[in-house]
Amino acid sequence: xxxxxxxxxxxxxxxxxxxxxxxxxxxxxxxxxxxxxxxxxxxxxxxxxxxxxxxxxxxxxxxxxxxxxxxxxxxxxxxxxxxxxxxxxxxxxxxxxxxxxxxxxxxxxxxxxxxxxxxxxxxxxxxxxxxxxxxxxxxxxxxxxxxxxxxxxxxxxxxxxxxxxxxxxxxxxxxxxxxxxxxxxxxxxxxxxxxxxxxxxxxxxxxxxxxxxxxxxxxxxxxxxxxxxxxxxxxxxxxxxxxxxxxxxxxxxxxxxxxxxxxxxxxxxxxxxxxxxxxxxxx
Amino acid sequence: xxxxxxxxxxxxxxxxxxxxxxxxxxxxxxxxxxxxxxxxxxxxxxxxxxxxxxxxxxxxxxxxxxxxxxxxxxxxxxxxxxxxxxxxxxxxxxxxxxxxxxxxxxxxxxxxxxxxxxxxxxxxxxxxxxxxxxxxxxxxxxxxxxxxxxxxxxxxxxxxxxxxxxxxxxxxxxxxxxxxxxxxxxxxxxxxxxxxxxxxxxxxxxxxxxxxxxxxxxxxxxxxxxxxxxxxxxxxxxxxxxxxxxxxxxxxxxxxxxxxxxxxxxxxxxxxxxxxxxxxxxxxxxxxxxxxxxxxxxxxxxxxxxxxxxxxxxxxxxxxxxxxxxxxxxxxxxxxxxxxxxxxxxxxxxxxxxxxxxxxxxxxxxxxxxxxxxxxxxxxxxxxxxxxxxxxxxxxxxxxxxxxxxxxxxxxxxxxxxxxxxxxxxxxxxxxxxxxxxxxxxxxxxxxxxxxxxxxxxxxxxxxxxxxxxxxxxxxxxxxxxxxxxxxxxxxxxxxxxxxxxxxxxxxxxxxxxxxxxxxxxxxxxxxxxx
Numbered sequence: 030x031x032x033x034x035x036x037x038x039x040x041x042x043x044x045x046x047x048x049x050x051x052x053x054x055x056x057x058x059x060x061x062x063x064x065x066x067x068x069x070x071x072x073x074x075x076x077x078x079x080x081x082x083x084x085x086x087x088x089x090x091x092x093x094x095x096x097x098x099x100x101x102x103x104x105x106x107x108x109x110x111x112x113x114x115x116x117x118x119x120x121x122x123x124x125x126x127x128x129x130x131x132x133x134x135x136x137x138x139x140x141x142x143x144x145x146x147x148x149x150x151x152x153x154x155x156x157x158x159x160x161x162x163x164x165x166x167x168x169x170x171x172x173x174x175x176x177x178x179x180x181x182x183x184x185x186x187x188x189x190x191x192x193x194x195x196x197x198x199x200x201x202x203x204x205x206x207x208x209x210x211x212x213x214x215x216x217x218x219x220x221x222x223x224x225x226x227x228x229x230x231x232x233x234x235x236x237x238x239x240x241x242x243x244x245x246x247x248x249x250x251x252x253x254x255x256x257x258x259x260x261x262x263x264x265x266x267x268x269x270x271x272x273x274x275x276x277x278x279x280x281x282x283x284x285x286x287x288x289x290x291x292x293x294x295x296x297x298x299x300x301x302x303x304x305x306x307x308x309x310x311x312x
Numbered sequence: 313x314x315x316x317x318x319x320x321x322x323x324x325x326x327x328x329x330x331x332x333x334x335x336x337x338x339x340x341x342x343x344x345x346x347x348x349x350x351x352x353x354x355x356x357x358x359x360x361x362x363x364x365x366x367x368x369x370x371x372x373x374x375x376x377x378x379x380x381x382x383x384x385x386x387x388x389x390x391x392x393x394x395x396x397x398x399x400x401x402x403x404x405x406x407x408x409x410x411x412x413x414x415x416x417x418x419x420x421x422x423x424x425x426x427x428x429x430x431x432x433x434x435x436x437x438x439x440x441x442x443x444x445x446x447x448x449x450x451x452x453x454x455x456x457x458x459x460x461x462x463x464x465x466x467x468x469x470x471x472x473x474x475x476x477x478x479x480x481x482x483x484x485x486x487x488x489x490x491x492x493x494x495x496x497x498x499x500x501x502x503x504x505x506x507x508x509x510x511x512x513x514x515x516x517x518x519x520x521x522x523x524x525x526x527x528x529x530x531x532x533x534x535x536x537x538x539x540x541x542x543x544x545x546x547x548x549x550x551x552x553x554x555x556x557x558x559x560x561x562x563x564x565x566x567x568x569x570x571x572x573x574x575x576x577x578x579x580x581x582x583x584x585x586x587x588x589x590x591x592x593x594x595x596x597x598x599x600x601x602x603x604x605x606x607x608x609x610x611x612x613x614x615x616x617x618x619x620x621x622x623x624x625x626x627x628x629x630x631x632x633x634x635x636x637x638x639x640x641x642x643x644x645x646x647x648x649x650x651x652x653x654x655x656x657x658x659x660x661x662x663x664x665x666x667x668x669x670x671x672x673x674x675x676x677x678x679x680x681x682x683x684x685x686x687x688x689x690x691x692x693x694x695x696x697x698x699x700x701x702x703x704x705x706x707x708x709x710x711x712x713x714x715x716x717x718x719x720x721x722x723x724x725x726x727x728x729x730x731x732x733x734x735x736x737x738x739x740x741x742x743x744x745x746x747x748x749x750x751x752x753x754x755x756x757x758x759x760x761x762x763x764x765x766x767x768x769x770x771x772x773x774x775x776x777x778x779x780x781x782x783x784x785x786x787x788x789x790x791x792x793x794x795x796x797x798x799x800x801x802x803x804x805x806x807x808x809x810x811x812x813x814x815x816x817x818x819x820x821x822x823x824x825x826x827x828x829x830x831x832x833x834x835x836x837x838x839x840x841x842x843x
Contacts, residue, residue, distance in 0.1 A: 037814055037825035042505070044838035049501065051834060052425045054329070054337035062433030065485070069441065069478035076544035077471045098426070115500060119423045122496040130488055130530045137534025137564055141549060144560045152555035162555055233546035237555035240547035244538065 050105065050116045057098040064090030099262075103279070107271070117278055124282045128289050131252070135293055138245040142301060145237060152237060161307050165238045166229040170302035177220045178298050181291045184213035188260070188284050191267075198274050200267065207264045210287070214257035221250050238305075245301060249293055256290045259283040339425035340833060341410045346729070347432050348406030352718075355398035355439060357794075362391040364791055367753070371784035373774050384770040385453025389476065390446040392456030396576065397483040398439050400714045404579035405487075405525075406432065408721045409494060409518045411729055415824040416512045418503025418842065420834040423496035431490040438482035445476030452476040455768065457565060458539065460550040460558050465543040474543065477536045484529045491525035494518055503823075505842030509603070512822045513596060516603050517582025520610040524571040524578075527614070532568035535561060559624050566617035574613040577677075577709060578606055580717025581648060584670045586822065587720050588652050591667035592659025593819035598651045605644035605651075612641050622693045631690040638688035645681055649674060664816075665739030669720035672747055673713060680708030683758065698768075701761025707754045719743075727815050731830035732807035738800050745793035752786025 064087050071084025106112045144151055149158040157163045168174065191206025230239045263280045266272065272280055338344050366387060369377040378384050410428065414421055422428045445452040452472040454463035458480075463473055498519045502511070511519075538549040539561065548554025550561045589596045596602055618626055618634045626634075652674050661667070683705040687693050696702060719742075727733045756779035765776045772780065814825040827835055 036818065037821050037823065040821070040823070040842050041826060041840040042843045043841045044836075045504065045841060047420050047836060047839045049420055051421055052339045054333045054339050055426050055429070056337050058426050058430035059336055059433050061430050062437050065434060065482060066437040066441065069481065072540070072544075073471050073474045073478065076474065119496050119500045122500055123424060123427075123492055126492040126495055126526060130492070130526050132530075133527050134530035134534055137531045137538075140531075140564060140567075141534075141538065141560060144557060144563070145555075151557040151560065153552040153557070155552065156555045234548075234554070235546075237548055237557075240538075240541070240549050240554070240556070244541065244547070244549075 048113045048115045050111045050113070052105070055098075055101065057094050057101070060090060061094040061098070064088075064094055103266070103271070106276075106279075112276075117276070120278055120282070124278075124285060128285060131289065132293075135245070135248070135296075138241070138248065139296065139300065142241045142245060142305075145241065146300070146305060161305055162236060162238050165236075165307065167238075167305060167307045168224060168228060168302065170298065170306050173220050173224045174298055174302040177217050178294065180213050180217045180220065181294050184210045184217070185288060185291050187213060188287050192280070192284060195267075195272055195277055195280065196274060200270060203272070204264065204267050207260060207267055211257055211260050211264055214253055214260065214287075217253055218250065218257070221246070221253075242301060242305075246297055249290070249297055252290045252293070256283070256287045259286055338429050339421075341414050341422045341425070341428060342729070342831065342833065342835075344425075344428050344432050345407050345410030348402045348410060348435070349729075351432075351436060351439065352399050352403035352407055355394050355402070358443075359391050359394040359399055360791065360794060362387050362394070364787060366391065367784040367787035369770055370772070370780050372781065373772055373777050375771070378770050380450075381770060382450045382453045385455065385768065386446055386451025386472075388768055389452055389455055390442060393442050393476070393479070394439075395710070396456065396572070397480070398435065398442065400576045400710065400718070401483075401487065402435055403718045404576070404583075404714065404721070405490060405494075405518065405521060406435065408514070408583065408718075408725065409490075409521075409579065412725065412824060413494060413497060413515055413518050414501070415827070415831060415835050416515050416822050417498060417501060417506055418823050418836055418840045419497065419501040420836050420839070422493050423501055424493050427489050428493050431486045431493065434482050434486035434489070438479045438486060441475045441479030441482060445472050445479060448472040448475060457569070458536065458561075459565070460539060460542065460561050463539060463543075464551060469543075474540060477540050477543075480536055481533060484533050487525045488529045491522040491529070494522040495526065498522075503836075503839045503842055509600065510842060512582075513585040513599070513602055513606075514579070514582035514822075517578045517585075517606055520606045521575050521578045524575050524610050524613060528568045528571035528575070531564055535564035535568070538564075559621070559626075562621050562624055563618065566620045567614075569620065570617040571610075571613045573706075573709070574609055576714045577717075578609065580673065580714050580720075581606060583717045583721040583724070584652065584673050585648075585655075587666045587670040587724050588655050588674075589821075590724070590816055590819040591662045591664055591670070592656045593662075594655055594659040595821075596651065597654035597657075598647070601647050602651050605647040608644040609641060612637065612644070616641065619688055619690075619693070622690045623697045635688055635690045639685065642681065642685055649678060649681075664723075665734065665736060665743060666720045666724035668740065668743045669716050669723065672743065673716035673720060676708055676712035676716060676751075680705055680710075680713055683708065696761060698766055699761035700757040700765045700767060703767050704754045704757035704761060707750075707757070711754070712750050719746075724816075725824075726804060727811050728824055728829050728831055730804060731811055732804045732809055733811060733815065734800050735803050738796060738803065742793055742796045742800060745789060745796060749786050749788075749790030749793050752789055753783050754786070756780075756782045756786075 067083055067087030067090055071081070071087045074080040074083045146160050149160040152158065152162065161167050187206050187210045191203045191210065194202030194206055230242070232239050232243045260283050263283045266279060334343060335347065338347070365377065369375050369384075378387070410422065449470040449472050452468060452475070454468065454473055454476065458477065461467060498511070498515060538547070541547040542549050542551055542556070548556040550556045550558045552558070585596050585602060616634055616638045618630055619638045622631055683701065687696060687702060687705055723734055723739055760776055760779050763776065765772055811829040813828055814820050815829060816825070823840060824831060826840070
């Protein structure tokens, strides 16, 4: 800092009105936090007392909080003068940073996977140092997983179709693109559900391979559910005509999120399904 | 909408709201900062009481205050987690960060005010959970490091450990949302003319801290999720019986845990820079060097994690790498220490209470940093690992580093935050008694560690009696000192002064000194244009 500015007032040349959006007091942060402890307590109750009521209450509370909170945000975004350009940019920062943190969340699970993939001796002397572990039959990567890869890659293009339609002010095209994307997301989830229910290994007490397999693909599947929900909300917002050529960050955020989910899947497909497949044996 | 109409609308955000609207539904960075500070003080009292209990038990060999190792471990765990997640982080980041960052960059509030409030409430809920973990059944005696197999269902099957683990999930979500909020605020809401290279160092420190949180916390979330699954849902990530690897948990934990220690100290760096410059009446020496030193510390913080794992069986080559990388941290840290000294050099130094805490910080942090250099050596660490030498080391950087930073910030800004100045005499009494107390507590622990006394035991052989007694006396001095702090709080909250905008005068150059004390509700209804 230069020396002539070495007083507090000396740095200020003047004042201009601020362009930011100062929000009204809101009850939703507190209900969100209460829902979070209900979910956490609920999981503990499920594990220790086989009681599902607290978890159910927590999930209902969390979903309701999200609903009313984001309803408020959408309402504010449609109130002229609140979401000026700088506020819109702030939301882009927020979403990008959130996705960055999500990436690090998956880094943890990939780390767990590679800890055993590259160093099978880390399974300990009770287990033969090979990956996938002995007695594990893995899922054929070129069956449902490859199909699901194609589904997600296709959905990446259809969400871009929706985006370009929006930029061309073609609402019908946008609704079509989004609708197809949502259907592809649901298709992926059906494929994943089939794979899980027909998997050759068990999650519960199945050992380390099913543990890393199910936690990585399972959290990915959960993110697909979230992304599909996010896109579905945008589908209905598009039907109501809430997006314009210039202002449609809600849609862009969903598209960013969807691409993130897509990229995570590509890593899962290559690293876990393909690299981690068992040696091909005669059928 | 015209500027006037906007102004009227904002006038509604005044202090004239009811208790529930103001404190349970807040979207104001100052009120949320106050909530954080209040809760940090409450958590600090609990964490402090737990440490007093431990020092009472350890005052003499054979004490019977605590007879069960499990209870001891539960107290150790709660003390560590409360001090880290519910005192230091809420005070430095949630409290001062919330209060000062928007004011220092010339913004009326944070980028996402509702998210800001939810960060606080998640922290509050996490604090409830960590107490459930302490109190339910035999308590959760897993240490703040949560290592399996001690934390798995074989050894501690009850729900207490799950509450502790979920408390970290809640505190982690709180930090994550806060980090996103701070980064968006700092990158997007600086006043016109406030370039990145003109930002006050405290803002820089919060920015770097927020990036560390953003990238480190999710990895911890993954690790404790896997631990919860291992405990309750039949997986075996960390259980060798199923092919799992307990050392994997250590890697994941410390990939978060090492950035975490910089998360705790960087905001204190920012406060100390501000305070030292103010009371030396000079700009910070080597501003850009200070900025990039913090960035360097943040970056290196991500690539040194396994120096916490020298005795976990990692390979020889890994030890060499992690030792060398760790020693590199001393370089940017040295840049900071020398720059603080150079800032004071030739300055017109005023030894007001905040400056005493800042100088105390520099002095004590250097001691903690030097023992850090010792512990970074894989060979020495093989002997010193998990001894009281380590305890002394990290309390020198935490209870004398981070906490001194908190007190420096408190005395520096309380007038701006509350509108009442602290009593100078009692502030100095607080500093000196605290300084003597913590040094008396922790300096002898170096000797105990070198003599081989291990951490996390409620008892010890008579050979360690002398220095343990001194250490316990020191903790009593610290608690008396804390009573002085409560008296100061009482004096502040019953004061009836009228404070000037810039009560420190020349030297206090950041934007919060251009507004009234206490600062108005949304500070800048019109944002300043910086030269």
